[in-house]
Amino acid sequence: MSGIEEDPIIGRFFDSADKKARWVARLQIAYIIWIIMVIIGIISLFVWYLLK
Numbered sequence: 001m002s003g004i005e006e007d008p009i010i011g012r013f014f015d016s017a018d019k020k021a022r023w024v025a026r027l028q029i030a031y032i033i034w035i036i037m038v039i040i041g042i043i044s045l046f047v048w049y050l051l052k
Contacts, residue, residue: 004014
């Protein structure tokens with residue numbers, strides 16, 4: 001099984017442990033922002049439904 005480091009396109013972004021750690025941190029931040037946006041969207045739909 002080959003790792004992500006051998007990928008010709010995105011392998012250069014993950015070729016060292018430091019780069020992998022930075023990308024994991026960025027993905028965690030993006031995931032938290034995504035969850036917050038989903039919660040805000042659900043709450044805004046609920047409020048819109050109540051005020052309608």
